[in-house]
Amino acid sequence: MILRRNAAAGSGDTSRAGGRLLSLEGERSLRDRLLARDEQALVELIDVATPWLLGITQSMLSDPDEAEEVVQEAFTILWNRVDLLDANASGLIPWLLRITRNRAIDRLRARRRQRGKAQRLESLGALGDPSVRPVEPDEAARPGWHVHESVHAALRALPEDQLAAVRLAYFEGYTQSEIAERLGIPLGTVKTRLRLAFDKLRGTLAPLKEWVI
Amino acid sequence: MNPHEWFVVHRTEFVIRTLEPGDERTFAEHLPGCAECREEIGRIEHDLAWLPMGASPAVPRPGLKRRLLEGALGSPVRRWRWTSQWPAIIGIAASLLLGLGLYAREHARSETLTRQVAQLDAALRGAQDTLSIIRGASRVLQASFTMDGHNGGMTIFADSHSHRWNVVVHGLPAAPAGEVYQFWFICDNGMIRGVTVHLDEKTPAFMTLPMPEAGGTVLGAALTVELDANTAPEPQGKTLAHLML
Secondary structure (H helix, E strand, C coil): CCCCCCCCCCCCCHHHCCCCCCCHHHHHHHHHHHHCCCHHHHHHHHHHHHHHHHHHHHHHHCCHHHHHHHHHHHHHHHHHCHHHHHHCCCCHHHHHHHHHHHHHHHHHHHHHHHHCHHHHHHHHCCCCCCCCCCCCCCHHHCCCHHHHHHHHHHHHCCCHHHHHHHHHHHHCCCCHHHHHHHHCCCHHHHHHHHHHHHHHHHHHHCCHHHHCC | CCHHHHHHHCHHHHHHCCCCHHHHHHHHHHHHHCHHHHHHHHHHHHHCCCHHHHCCCCCCCCCHHHHHHHHHHCCCCHHHHHHHCHHHHHHHHHHHHHHHHHHHHHHHHHHHHHHHHHHHHHHHHHHHHHHHHHHCCCEEEEEEEEECCEEEEEEEEEECCCCEEEEEEECCCCCCCCEEEEEEEEECCEEEEEEEECCCCCCCEEEEEECCCCCCCEEEEEEEEEECCCCCCCCCCEEEEEEEC
16 A cells, blocks of 8 residues: 555656645645634645545554544544644644554554454455555545655665565554564564664655645 | 663654554653753654655545544534534524513513502502591591482591591482582681592492692581582582581
8 A cells, every 4th residue: 555556656756746735825824724713624624634644544554444533533633732733843734644643553552452463463464455446547636646656756765675664663553573573573673674764764755844835 | 872872762763653662651751851852853753744645545435524524523514513403493493482472471461460469559558548547537427318218328537647538428329310429628718629429329439538728727528419510619409418527
């Protein structure tokens, strides 16, 4: 799901890809309206952000119902703590993404505590990507698609072993020791791979913040 | 590695949440007291802000948007709420109308009762006043008479304190057609026309009369039968009673 090899995955030239999630002005306006408790602003944000929030939650939880519940929690947090938006410098969508991912990780870990990790891994099968679905023809026009392509390109640029660790760590919510167990490699190796990978990702993705909103 | 170096090394792991739960708690507890780590954590979060969008977008299932809105707002969205609450709105309106109707009815009833209470109160005060004259009367005068076979009489309770009289006339039939029973004050300057007395055989006439302003000192009273059209200052008809103080 994360590193889907398909024709829609572009070269990383973000200028030619689909629409932006929100323009800088649009995000500022949306933020102001949310602060003013404008319900229509919430509707617009849900329209734009939900596909991406569902993407990360379904990737991590592999359960559509639970994924929707997490997205629901994120929007509820945003609406109830909209005052925090002013203090958050990284932007509206990144803030929502972070909240959503953190909530998904919390659920994942609670679930794993209950079921046991091995059982869960068996039920999911292999490392592969069971929830991959065909790319829709108009998906490239989806707002934010160019960001996805940029992140996708940055991930594809990682060595395969680092990518596997990142996928388990970031998109499936495993801890380092769980990854070590899952991949059958020493914990120190996992740490090294993750550190190298995220150093590269920071360097690659950091410029996104300059133009993405 | 000094204690702080451990935090420096594990900042990225903390941000991406790959630390073991115990280590994560340790890091979280360290953050409030370490501005350097907070700042660097902020930078890492900023750099990786869009990384979650590496996951492919998912198509929301039908109805999810409405559920998300309802969940965030803590109530059904407006359109749904409006239609679903029609029964409640109609119920409230009906209750309001019923309440207004009941209020109007009770208000009218209340006004009627208020009027009745006022009337009873006035009657009571009148009765008390009458009784006070009777009980405080300095003189009681009584005369009996016969008219057309009917035995009647007139009684006067004279209250010298309030300068009022209670006058009771009883036993007379209604006045003949074209005539009236006329009450007169006998004063030292002559007769002063008082009230017309309306009678029937069954019910005595009961009057509370102040003393006349003209005519001087009141010496007594008389009851006569006068022609209805007669406005003469002196009695012209038959005298039924004549009482002197």
